[in-house]
Amino acid sequence: MATTHRRLDSAAEFVISCGTATIDVEKKKVLVIRCRNSDEHLLPKGRKDLNETLEDAAKRETYEETGVRVSLLPVNVPTRATTPSSIAPNNRPTLVAEPIAVAQRVSDGVLKIIFWFVAAADSTIPREEGTQQEDEDFEVSWVDVEEVGDRLSFADDQRIAREACAAVFGPG
Template identity: 50%
Template sequence: MPSRQSLHFSSQFVISCGTVTIDPTTKKVLLIFNRTSKQHLLPKGRKNTSETLESAAVRETFEETGIRCELLPHAFPHRAPLSPEAEKENGEAGEKPLGTEPIAVQQRNSIGVWKIIFWFIAKADSTIAKVEGTQEAYENYDTIWADANAAPRMMTRQGDKEIVTKAIETVLGVEKSEL
């Protein structure tokens, strides 16, 4: 059976990056509430030219929330091969080392433009005050630290709910049935 394919030239898509940012100490998840659309969302946005996916995810999280985060190494299953250096370090253990690979990629079609979103797991300290004035003029977001057990149910989009659930399970070791 032939594989499904699609072709989109650069004028037909945007690359976005975002995070599920978790404070493992307080078991809270960073969300934004869009006051205009009344939606709970994850922070994300478009990647700039020559910017890495990882840098875009961290930058967009900061810009939309005022919270500084860093990517969190995790053991989420992925299909990325190990680098030769990681293979040497890993030796005969057979387990993949912790990494910061994206945990999901999501596609949305909005007004004829494909949005391809790479989702990363990040960590931040929920007890530190946010930096004010980081949002773009058109962004009308509240920054929310939600309890991990409530965060998936708060999400407006089903895909975001699934991504948050998987991230919480990975970072906090909480099973889906416990959320």
């Protein structure tokens, strides 16, 4: 028999965040930030604003932390999202801009849920300066697809980057 784990958190007990694995498809590079005060290399992410969609939060947070404007990149990934009734089941799209992963962390009793999307941007376009929040101090870089796993500090970010790159370029 399958086991079901249930948990209920009220609005004051959780936070929703969104982030991207942003890829320059042509140059085969991934957008990475380095937190200057901790020297951690991360994928950009942050908290969703009130009344903001998950997709818009992912794009906005990436822009704020990096100065790079991104667009969500539809990819061919398995998803449990249902096909809208307006689309015939045999016409289900193969490329979707749904979250490719969701991470959950508990810190100080607060559940943090992070929705991850694949995004696209052009690494040759100069980034905009002055987009980071007052308490943010990030250095921005574009890392070769083959090196990004070694550069990122945390296993979750490494896995998300690997899965995003596999969805865009194929496995291996």
